[in-house]
Structures are given as C-alpha cells and as structure tokens.
Amino acid sequence: MEFITSALENQILLTVLNAALPLLFILPYALVTIYIEMKMAAHMQNRLAYMQTGYHGTLQPFADIVKLLQKEDIIPTAADKFLFILAPYLVFVGTYASFAVLPFSSAYAGSELDLGIFYLVAASSLVVVGILMAGWASNNKWSLFGALRSAAQIVSYEIPAALAILGVVMIAGTMNLQTLTSLQSGGIHEWIIFGGTLPLGHKLALIPFIVVLFVIYLISSMAEVNRTPFDIPEAESELVQGYNTEYSGMKFAIFYLAEYANLFLVSAVAVVLFFGGWASPFGELMSGPLWGTFWFVTKGMLFVCLNIWLRWTLPRMRVDQLMYVSWKVMTPFALLCVIVIGFILVL
Amino acid sequence: MTAFTNYFSDVYRTFRSVAIGMSVTMRQMFAPVVTLQYPNVKKAMPERVRNRLYMNFDDCIGCELCAKACPVDCIDIEVMKAPPTENLGETSTGQKKRIYVTKFDIDIAKCCYCGLCVYPCPTECLKMTDVYEFSEFDRNNLIYNFGTMTPMEIEVAKGKVKQNEEEQAAKKAVAAAQAAAAKATAAAQAAATPAPVPPSPAVLAPQPPDKDAQTPPKAE
Ligand code: SF4
Numbered sequence: 001m002e003f004i005t006s007a008l009e010n011q012i013l014l015t016v017l018n019a020a021l022p023l024l025f026i027l028p029y030a031l032v033t034i035y036i037e038m039k040m041a042a043h044m045q046n047r048l049a050y051m052q053t054g055y056h057g058t059l060q061p062f063a064d065i066v067k068l069l070q071k072e073d074i075i076p077t078a079a080d081k082f083l084f085i086l087a088p089y090l091v092f093v094g095t096y097a098s099f100a101v102l103p104f105s106s107a108y109a110g111s112e113l114d115l116g117i118f119y120l121v122a123a124s125s126l127v128v129v130g131i132l133m134a135g136w137a138s139n140n141k142w143s144l145f146g147a148l149r150s151a152a153q154i155v156s157y158e159i160p161a162a163l164a165i166l167g168v169v170m171i172a173g174t175m176n177l178q179t180l181t182s183l184q185s186g187g188i189h190e191w192i193i194f195g196g197t198l199p200l201g202h203k204l205a206l207i208p209f210i211v212v213l214f215v216i217y218l219i220s221s222m223a224e225v226n227r228t229p230f231d232i233p234e235a236e237s238e239l240v241q242g243y244n245t246e247y248s249g250m251k252f253a254i255f256y257l258a259e260y261a262n263l264f265l266v267s268a269v270a271v272v273l274f275f276g277g278w279a280s281p282f283g284e285l286m287s288g289p290l291w292g293t294f295w296f297v298t299k300g301m302l303f304v305c306l307n308i309w310l311r312w313t314l315p316r317m318r319v320d321q322l323m324y325v326s327w328k329v330m331t332p333f334a335l336l337c338v339i340v341i342g343f344i345l346v347l
Numbered sequence: 348m349t350a351f352t353n354y355f356s357d358v359y360r361t362f363r364s365v366a367i368g369m370s371v372t373m374r375q376m377f378a379p380v381v382t383l384q385y386p387n388v389k390k391a392m393p394e395r396v397r398n399r400l401y402m403n404f405d406d407c408i409g410c411e412l413c414a415k416a417c418p419v420d421c422i423d424i425e426v427m428k429a430p431p432t433e434n435l436g437e438t439s440t441g442q443k444k445r446i447y448v449t450k451f452d453i454d455i456a457k458c459c460y461c462g463l464c465v466y467p468c469p470t471e472c473l474k475m476t477d478v479y480e481f482s483e484f485d486r487n488n489l490i491y492n493f494g495t496m497t498p499m500e501i502e503v504a505k506g507k508v509k510q511n512e513e514e515q516a517a518k519k520a521v522a523a524a525q526a527a528a529a530k531a532t533a534a535a536q537a538a539a540t541p542a543p544v545p546p547s548p549a550v551l552a553p554q555p556p557d558k559d560a561q562t563p564p565k566a567e
Pocket residue numbers: 400416417418419420421422453457458459460461462463464465
C-alpha cells in the first residue's frame with residue numbers, strides 16, 4: 001500500500017489502481033489454472049491434453065479466450081434481457097468484491113477491514129443472487145433447475161463453512177484477515193491449523209478439532225464453487241449446463257472467469273484461516289512483502305490443485321446426498337468442534 | 348445403536364473411498380500416456396492391412412477381371428483391342444499386352460476395401476496399401492484415374508485400330524472380290540453372267556473421344 005501511496009498523489013487514481021490490482025492477478029491466474037486443470041485431468045486419464053499450440057500447448061488458454069471472445073453473444077428471445085445481461089457481471093462482482101479483503105502480502109490488501117472475513121462471507125453470497133438471476137432470466141427449465149439447485153447448495157454449505165470460520169476466529173480473536181495472518185507469521189508451528197500462538201497444552205488439545213474444521217471448510221468451499229463432486233447446478237448429464245446453458249461468448253467467459261476466481265478465493269481463505277496466509281513457513285526466513293505474495297499465491301495454488309485433483313477423482317453427488325452431507329454430517333460436526341474449541345479456549 | 352454406528356462408519360467409509368480414489372488418480376497422473384499424438388505419431392498398421400488401393404497401370408493387360416470381381420462396381424475400365432502388329436510391350440510378369448486400356452478409374456469413395464479385386468488380377472497389378480489418410484473436400488477427387496494414356500494417345504490408338512480394321516476389311520474385300528472374281532470367271536466360263544458387285548468394307552463409325560477418360564493420374 002505505502003509504495004503506491006507514495007508514488008501517487010491523486011486519490012481517485014490511487015483507489016482505482018488499488019481496486020484493479022486483484023484483477024491483474026486474476027486474469028493470468030485464470031489462464032494458468034485452465035492450463036493446469038486440463039493437463040492434470042488429461043494425465044489422470046493417461047492422456048496428454050493440449051500439445052499443438054505452443055510448447056506442450058501452453059498457448060491454448062489464450063486460444064480458448066480468443067475463441068470465446070469472438071463467438072456470437074446470443075440472448076434468447078424469451079429471456080429477460082436486462083437480468084440476463086446483468087447476471088454474469090453480478091456473479092463476477094460477488095467474487096471480485098471478496099478479493100478486496102484478501103491480504104496478498106504484508107504490504108497489500110485491498111482493504112484492511114476489521115470485519116474482513118465476515119464481509120467476505122457476505123460478499124461472496126452475492127454469487128448466489130447472480131446465479132439465480134441467470135437461471136431465472138434464461139427462461140429455460142434447465143437453467144432454472146440449475147440455479148435453484150445452486151442456491152440450495154450454496155446456502156446449505158455456507159452454514160458449515162461459516163461455523164468453521166467461526167472456530168478460527170475464536171482462536172485468533174480477530175476477523176481482520178491481515179491481523180489474522182500477522183498472528184501466524186512466526187513460522188509453521190504458529191499456523192492456526194497447528195493451534196496458532198496458544199500455549200502448547202492448548203495447542204495439542206485444539207489440533208484435532210481444528211483439523212476437522214479445516215476439512216469441513218475444504219468440503220464446503222468446494223460446494224460453494226460448484227465444482228465436482230458438488231457440481232449439481234451444472235450437471236451436464238442432467239441439466240445440459242445448468243444456469244449457464246443459454247450463455248455464450250463473452251458472458252459465458254465471465255461466468256467461467258468468475259468460477260476460477262471463486263476457486264482461488266476459497267483456496268485463499270483456507271490458506272489465510274489455517275495455513276498462515278502470506279506468512280513464510282520458516283518464520284523470519286524468506287519473509288517480506290514480495291516473499292509474502294509468493295507464499296500466498298503458492299499456497300493458494302496448492303489448494304487450487306487439490307480442488308482440481310478432487311474434481312477429476314470423484315463423481316457427482318445426488319441432490320439428497322448433498323443435503324445429507326451438509327445438514328446431517330458437516331453442520332453437527334462443525335457445531336461440536338466450535339463448542340469444544342470454545343471450552344478449550346476458556347479453560 | 349446400529350444407526351449411530353452406521354453414521355460414523357459411513358463418514359469413515361466416505362473418507363476412505365475418497366482417499367483411495369485420490370491415490371488412484373495420483374498414480375495415474377504419473378503412469379505412461381496411452382494415447383498417440385495422431386497426426387505426428389501413427390500407429391503401426393498390421394502387415395496385411397487393407398486400405399487404399401494401389402494400381403500399377405504399367406502391368407495392366409486390360410482383362411477386366413478386377414472390374415467383374417468388384418462387389419460395388421467401383422472400377423471403371425474401357426478397353427480396345429490393339430492390332431496384332433502393334434507392340435504394347437510386356438508386363439513385369441512377362442505377359443504380352445494386347446489391349447489398349449483407355450480408361451481405368453477406381454471410385455475409392457465407393458470402395459469397401461474388400462480386396463476382392465486384388466486376387467483375380469493375372470498380373471498382380473492391384474494391391475492394397477496401408478495408406479488411410481486420403482480424405483478430400485470434393486467427392487470427385489476420390490475417383491482415382493490410374494490410366495496413363497493421354498487423349499492424344501487414345502486418338503492415335505483409335506486411329507490405328509480403325510486403320511487395322513479397315514485394312515482387315517479391305518483385305519477381306521479383296522479376298523472376297525478375288526473369290527467372287529474367281530467364281531465369276533468360273534461362272535462366266537459356264538455361262539455369260541454379270542460380275543457380282545464387291546461387298547463394301549465394313550463401316551466402322553469413328554467413336555467420339557471420351558471426354559473424362561484421361562485426366563492425369565493422381566499423385567499417390
Ligand atoms: S477392394 Fe473391393 S470394393 Fe474396392 S475396388 Fe477392389 S473389389 Fe471393389
């Protein structure tokens with residue numbers, strides 16, 4: 001932040017630049033992730049994926065983007081035009097707004113909000129509105145089904161996710177993501193997954209519950225990004241493409257971008273909450289604003305890869321199984337963990 | 348109590364199966380790739396593979412056995428008997444060629460790769476190769492013209508055939524005339540009868556040149 005502030009006097013320009021920085025990250029990140037995802041998926045199936053465009057197909061994501069951009073942008077006659085156009089942007093805005101509080105390094109976070117994580121959970125809920133809007137405006141039964149499933153799914157899975165986040169907030173005592181990260185910057189043993197900065201006895205007692213919370217958060221974050229095994233809103237085999245069936249060209253590209261941005265967002269939140277955010281695993285060694293960005297992005301990408309790995313491993317769940325897992329398994333477990341963590345912290 | 352234990356064993360089994368699945372996919376990630384980069388790398392074909400027909404026109408003696416054997420009638424041959432004086436050369440199997448093959452087209456789009464045309468050929472000039480990449484944008488390009496005679500050569504050959512036929516006819520006429528004359532003299536000697544008119548030479552209308560017969564053969 002300071003380096004930008006000192007370089008620029010103009011307040012408006014500064015704000016715009018500050019707001020645009022995550023975008024500068026998201027665009028190349030999406031290209032890289034599309035590539036990684038295709039390669040991982042292909043190798044898991046003993047294939048090679050892209051090989052023709054550039055070295056081992058490295059230019060293929062660019063080709064994909066160019067292809068999407070030049071495609072015809074169709075708006076169905078029966079669609080609600082205004083909502084139809086608005087929906088993809090709303091989805092992206094919901095995701096992008098959440099990037100505002102992510103601490104990319106000790107020197108940069110879009111906004112060091114005190115209610116950081118609370119704001120993030122709230123802002124990312126906007127995605128549901130966008131998806132519902134897309135499904136409704138498309139005037140297509142598949143889209144509507146997809147949108148309704150998506151809403152049901154995201155709303156259900158936000159509860160265990162919020163409980164897992166609550167557990168972490170109880171341990172750290174802050175909702176400010178930047179502060180939360182600073183607390184964990186003493187090295188790998190101070191990461192919240194290993195009990196944070198608490199005394200050793202507390203730590204040992206806490207670790208199993210935090211790990212459970214972490215797993216719960218991981219599962220619900222996968223559900224929130226609508227990816228397999230939780231991709232029932234898109235379920236190609238039943239719903240064509242779910243809520244984005246009717247979308248094409250640029251609008252589809254934005255949905256696509258939002259999905260990948262959201263994927264990084266949930267991974268980054270997992271990293272900040274449990275794995276020390278931008279903090280170096282070696283304490284003082286290799287830390288600093290630039291190293292911070294490096295650690296943050298590396299850890300985030302590891303979780304993105306984990307997500308991809310799971311996506312290409314597991315089949316899709318049925319709707320009732322999905323609800324069962326959320327309400328009957330994850331919510332009680334998360335509640336139990338939060339209560340136990342509360343007791344341990346009081347003792 | 349069973350419901351209670353079932354609940355926990357379900358949770359356990361879920362994680363177990365996810366872990367097994369993940370280890371399988373992770374192992375497959377580093378397993379060798381089984382697909383081929385097709386246009387660059389090709390699968391080796393079996394030895395006796397039957398794909399595109401190859402035809403060695405130089406060895407064709409125009410017997411039309413292949414055209415008769417073909418179940419889909421995709422071989423189109425036009426032949427002309429050469430005059431016995433003409434030397435058309437020999438096939439590589441040592442057979443003398445006696446027939447002009449003015450047209451030898453194979454419609455490879457109709458071909459079903461049965462190979463039935465290959466076996467009857469007495470000079471073994473048809474062969475099935477392992478070439479399988481010959482798609483075309485225009486269907487007409489799939490009619491392969493194997494004949495090598497140019498329209499000019501065909502005209503010349505036709506001329507020769509015609510000339511030969513005329514010669515033959517003239518010879519016949521002369522022979523007939525001689526025979527008739529001999530008869531006539533014999534008859535005249537017997538009684539004074541008018542000499543018979545010699546039969547006119549057999550009329551053989553020149554055939555119009557075949558328009559599409561002789562486009563140059565396609566490159567292999
Ligand atoms: S391979 Fe069969 S179908 Fe093809 S030309 Fe020969 S006989 Fe006809």
